[in-house]
Amino acid sequence: MELLSCLTLVILYGYVNGQPNFVIMLMDDMGWGDLGILGEPNKETPNLDEMASQGMLLTDFYSANPLCSPSRAALLTGRLPIRNGFYTTNAHARNGYTPQIIVGGISDHEILLSELLEKKGYQSKIIGKWHLGHQEKYHPLRHGFQEWFGSPNCHFGPYDNIKTPNIPVYRDWNMTGRYYEDFKINRKTGESNLTQIYIEEAERFIETQAKKQLPFFLYWAVDATHTPVYASPQFLGTSRRGIYGDAVKELDYGVGRILKTLSKFNLAKDTFVFFSSDNGAATYAKSHGGSNGPFLCGKQTTFEGGMREPAVAWWPGKIPAGVVSHQLGSLMDLFSTVLDFANIPIPTDRIIDGISLKETLLSNHITDRPIFYYRGNQLMAVRHGDYKIHLWTWTNSLEENKKGVEFCPGQFILNVTTHKQINHSSMPLLFNIAVDPGEKYLIKHTHPTYHAVMPEFQKIVWKHLKDLVPGKPQLNWCDKAIQNWSPPGCEELQECLKGPPSKPHLCVWPH
Ligand SMILES: *[C@@H]1O[C@H](CO)[C@@H](O)[C@H](O)[C@H]1NC(C)=O
Ligand SMILES: *[C@@H]1O[C@H](CO)[C@@H](O)[C@H](O)[C@H]1NC(C)=O
Ligand SMILES: *[C@@H]1O[C@H](CO)[C@@H](O)[C@H](O)[C@H]1NC(C)=O
C-alpha cells in the first residue's frame, strides 16, 4: 500500500512538473528515401514504418546543414552553424566538419539542450558519434551529458598509430578502446558489432532510468550508415540493397528494440521519441550510400537531397497516430520542442533558429516559417511555403568532379547543378518544391509567379542577414598534434601514443 502510494506520487510528480523523457535517434547520412514508408521499394524498415503509423510522419523536415558536425551542433544548440561557430571562413561556401586534426569544437558560450535539461534534473546519455570536437574541453560530459558511450569522430580507419592514431571509443570520461583495435570493423566484409553494442547501451540506460524513476534524455547518434558502412553477422547479407541496406535493417531493428524497451518499462506514454538523420544520403558513396528519394543530389549540397530528412515523431497517447504533417521542420526545432515539452524556458539572450513544434505534433498545426540552407559561411538557398530560391548554386569543383567525386550522379540540371559557384543573388533561381521536389523545372524570371513570390523572399533574406552576427568560426584550424594520441584513460589501457609537435595550419576544405 505504502509502496503503491509512493509510486503514484512519483508518477503524479513527474506529470505535474511536465517532465517527460526524450529520445532523439539521429542517423548518420541516412537519406529521406531509405524508409519503406517513404517509398524505398525493398520495404526493409518494418519498425520505422510501424513507428510512423503509431506517430507522425513529417515529410518536409530538414537538417540544419548538408554535413554532419555542423548539423549536430545545430541540433544541440537550436542555432544555425553560422551562429554557433560550426563553419569555416577559409574559403567561400565550404563544408567543414570535425576530423581528428580539427582544433575547434563546441564553444562554452553556446547553451546546449543537454545543459538545460541537466539543470532540470535530467540524466542525459549520448550513445555514438559526438562530432562537436574531441579536445578535453569539448567533451560531452563537460556539456551537460552525464554518460557517453561512443566516439568523438567518424569511424574512419584503420590507421597506423604513427602518422594517425586510431579513433578512440569512450565510456563516459575516459576512452575504453579504439576502433579497429578493440572495436573491430572489418573493412573487407563490413562486419562490425557496434550497432548491437549501441542498442544494448540504450536498453540498459532506459532500464536503469526507469527503475530510478528519473527523467532522461537519450541521444542515440548511431553511425552504421556512414562510410565505412557496417553491420553485424546476423544482418550482413540480408538486405536486397547490399551492405548499406544491411546497416539500415540493423538500425531499424534497433529502433524497434528501443521502442519495445520503453513500452516494457511502461514509459511509452511519458517519452517523446524523434527519429531523423544528420544530412542527406551520401550519393557520392555509390552503392555504400543511401537514397534521397525524389530529391536532387545529396550530402554536401544545398539541393533538397542534401538536407531533406526522414522524420518520425512518436509519443503514444500524445501525438496522434498515423498523421502526416507538411510542417517545415528542422533538426534545430528539436531543441525548442524538447524544452517546451519539459517546461524549460527557451534562452532569450541569443537568437534561436529552432521553433517549438509542440502544436504541430499534438494538433497538426502549421506554423509559417522559412528554412535556410547554408554551405559554410554562405546562405545558399531559402525555402518558404512551397517555394525555394537559390541565391547560389554549386555541386563541387570540376577538378574534384574529374577525380570521381560526384554529388549528383546521373542528375544534370542546366544552371542548377553547377560546378562553379554561381551567384544568383540579384536574380535568384525559383522552384516550387511541392510541384517539383526534384528541383528540375526552373520558374522563369518572366513568369507571373516569380514576381508574385519574390518580394516575400526578399524580405525574409533581408531580415535574416540584417540580424545575423556570425559566431567565431571553429572549423578554420587544423593540427596533427591535436589528434587522439593520448585521450583521457589511455594510461590504464596502455594505449597512449606520441604525436608530432604542434604545427597549426588552416584546414583545407575542398567542398
Ligand atoms: C561480432 O560478434 C560475433 C558473435 O559474438 C563474433 O563472432 C564476431 O567475431 C564479432 N565480429 C566483430 C567484427 O567483432
Ligand atoms: C543558363 O546557362 C546558360 C549556359 O551557361 C546561359 O547562357 C544562360 O544565361 C543561363 N540561364 C540563366 C537563366 O541563368
Ligand atoms: C553576389 O551578388 C550580389 C548581388 O549582385 C552582390 O551584392 C554580392 O556582392 C555578390 N557576392 C559575391 C561574393 O560575389
Ligand SMILES: *[C@@H]1O[C@H](CO)[C@@H](O)[C@H](O)[C@H]1NC(C)=O
Ligand atoms: C580516467 O583516466 C584518468 C587518467 O587519465 C584516471 O585518473 C581516472 O581514474 C580514470 N577514470 C575512470 C573512471 O576510470
